[in-house]
Amino acid sequence: MPEHILQMRQIQKTFPGVKALDNVSLDVDHGQVHAICGENGAGKSTLMKVLSGVYPYGTYDGDIVYEDRPVEFKDIRDSEKSGIVIIHQELALSPYLSVAENIFLGNEKSRRGLIDWDATNSEAAALLTRVGLDLSPHTKAGNIGVGQQQLVEIAKALSKEVRLLILDEPTAALNDEDSEHLLQLVGGLRDEGITCILISHKLNEIRAIADVVTIIRDGKTIETLRLDGGDVSEDRIIKGMVGRDLENRYPAREPDIGDEVLRVEDWTVHHPTEHSRVVIDGANVSVRAGEIVGIAGLMGAGRTELAMSIFGHSYGTNISGTVYKRGKPISTKTVSEAISHGIAYATEDRKKYGLNLIEDIKRNVSAAALDKLADNGWVDGDKEVVVAEEYRQSMNIKASSVATVTGKLSGGNQQKVVLSKWMFSDPDVLILDEPTRGIDVGAKYEIYTIIHRLAAQGKAVIMISSELPEILGICDRIYTLAEGTITGEVTIDDANPEILMQHMTKDKD
Ligand SMILES: Nc1ncnc2c1ncn2[C@@H]1O[C@H](COP(=O)(O)OP(=O)(O)OP(=O)(O)O)[C@@H](O)[C@H]1O
Ligand SMILES: [Mg+2]
Numbered sequence: 001m002p003e004h005i006l007q008m009r010q011i012q013k014t015f016p017g018v019k020a021l022d023n024v025s026l027d028v029d030h031g032q033v034h035a036i037c038g039e040n041g042a043g044k045s046t047l048m049k050v051l052s053g054v055y056p057y058g059t060y061d062g063d064i065v066y067e068d069r070p071v072e073f074k075d076i077r078d079s080e081k082s083g084i085v086i087i088h089q090e091l092a093l094s095p096y097l098s099v100a101e102n103i104f105l106g107n108e109k110s111r112r113g114l115i116d117w118d119a120t121n122s123e124a125a126a127l128l129t130r131v132g133l134d135l136s137p138h139t140k141a142g143n144i145g146v147g148q149q150q151l152v153e154i155a156k157a158l159s160k161e162v163r164l165l166i167l168d169e170p171t172a173a174l175n176d177e178d179s180e181h182l183l184q185l186v187g188g189l190r191d192e193g194i195t196c197i198l199i200s201h202k203l204n205e206i207r208a209i210a211d212v213v214t215i216i217r218d219g220k221t222i223e224t225l226r227l228d229g230g231d232v233s234e235d236r237i238i239k240g241m242v243g244r245d246l247e248n249r250y251p252a253r254e255p256d257i258g259d260e261v262l263r264v265e266d267w268t269v270h271h272p273t274e275h276s277r278v279v280i281d282g283a284n285v286s287v288r289a290g291e292i293v294g295i296a297g298l299m300g301a302g303r304t305e306l307a308m309s310i311f312g313h314s315y316g317t318n319i320s321g322t323v324y325k326r327g328k329p330i331s332t333k334t335v336s337e338a339i340s341h342g343i344a345y346a347t348e349d350r351k352k353y354g355l356n357l358i359e360d361i362k363r364n365v366s367a368a369a370l371d372k373l374a375d376n377g378w379v380d381g382d383k384e385v386v387v388a389e390e391y392r393q394s395m396n397i398k399a400s401s402v403a404t405v406t407g408k409l410s411g412g413n414q415q416k417v418v419l420s421k422w423m424f425s426d427p428d429v430l431i432l433d434e435p436t437r438g439i440d441v442g443a444k445y446e447i448y449t450i451i452h453r454l455a456a457q458g459k460a461v462i463m464i465s466s467e468l469p470e471i472l473g474i475c476d477r478i479y480t481l482a483e484g485t486i487t488g489e490v491t492i493d494d495a496n497p498e499i500l501m502q503h504m505t506k507d508k509d
Helices: 044-051 076-081 099-103 117-130 146-159 176-191 203-209 234-242 303-310 335-340 350-354 361-373 381-394 411-424 441-456 468-474 497-504
Strands: 004-015 018-029 033-037 061-066 084-087 164-168 195-199 212-217 220-226 260-270 278-288 292-297 317-325 328-330 343-346 429-433 460-464 477-482 485-491
Touching: 004 044, 018 033, 018 044, 018 195, 018 212, 033 044, 033 176, 033 203, 033 234, 044 084, 044 164, 044 195, 076 084, 084 146, 099 117, 099 146, 117 146, 146 176, 164 176, 176 195, 176 203, 203 234, 212 234, 220 234, 234 441, 260 303, 278 292, 278 303, 278 460, 278 485, 292 303, 292 441, 292 468, 292 497, 303 343, 303 429, 303 460, 335 343, 343 411, 350 411, 361 381, 361 411, 381 411, 411 441, 441 460, 441 468, 468 497, 477 497, 485 497
Parallel strands: 018 220, 033 195, 033 212, 084 164, 164 195, 292 460, 292 477, 343 429, 429 460
Antiparallel strands: 004 018, 004 061, 212 220, 260 278, 260 317, 317 328, 477 485
């Protein structure tokens, strides 16, 4: 067996106005987990799209040698025929199709020209077992959580007889438990001889699972470090990524906490379709001016459901309870009502609720507060550019101009646009749902600084996060949620990971 399964040499890829890959080389050994690290916009996803034929031969410069042969893939199918499968950063299952249909989509099991449903479902069931998913193949993909969707994507890859599996931030949307399951699975695949390329911003995971890490910065390979010896620290990787030492992961802050801004009392929310199911059960939550309140909970605890139901009843049915703004009851039955009361919700799901990906940066930034740009009922386009340009600079959004379509930005830069949009709407209460998901360490620091700045301006901030270190790093007070019930409230001085975890895993009495 050759030592290298893959060699990419001096890869260059240019988009109009952006040199995404300037000179990247990557050598991947057989049967290893090879991690790729780098800041948002460094070129990681682009490199993998070059490898998998999303950007076909001829649209990039440089050479790819795979299994000892030069390859020139014309499209994804072409690379799949060679056993290369990519699972993209944005999950792509069709929500209305069953899990089995998704697994074999584009690769249907057929017999005499008809889809062989028995084979489809039984083989899907076997693949689901292989990835450790206890799920009927008939389940609609839209009805399962992101963690499970990610595993279905892997099952789909396995159905294609994958030899090189590319995972682009597979655990970005996953909680610790699901992430661990997925990483174990990746480790198991390695033991079966499947090589994995793993892109991740979670350095602890990289250290736990990867054999080797290649660091990319500004479209160039910086270095490749071997991790199996165990003497490469997270700080060492960060140094490679950002080109300098990053002393603290969380900026310092002196909280200045004022009066209560928002209080939610006895908040109960039922499932949108299964009306008898209680998703949030009598929650009481409050946040004061200048305060950063965290909501911690395991996947499925109801964190997003709580936030979205408060934000204009955008989740759930049969919602009861009262929302008070500065002590007075208010109605937040629609999104526009919630916005008019100064509530903003920046979502974890950028694609679905946070951004309009076919619009440019400036349109997205102005979207929640068009009235601030209105001139006799028309949006003042010049002003819009000026405002968006301010955010592009202050948030350090990597794009050639504010006329760049947001769909073309890297994941982390899309997240900065979402934050800009809600900052421009100048809310009193800002609910941030996983604000740093998929964001590199350097940009995370910038986002924490922005959150601090908002609190210092007297805004009330609620932050949902799956990362306990982050919750502990920036919040003043933390609620824990388990199965739709608030199970604990801890001030930062009393908080530590063990206490939070205890509350987060409490059974309902
Ligand atoms: N289709 C495209 N058109 C124009 N520019 C693009 C396109 N895709 C990526 N870019 C640009 O190329 C650069 C590299 O982007 P890429 O998505 O590869 O970054 P990344 O390292 O995956 O970042 P992240 O960690 O945020 O996902 C960025 O500046 C991005 O804006
Ligand atoms: Mg990416």
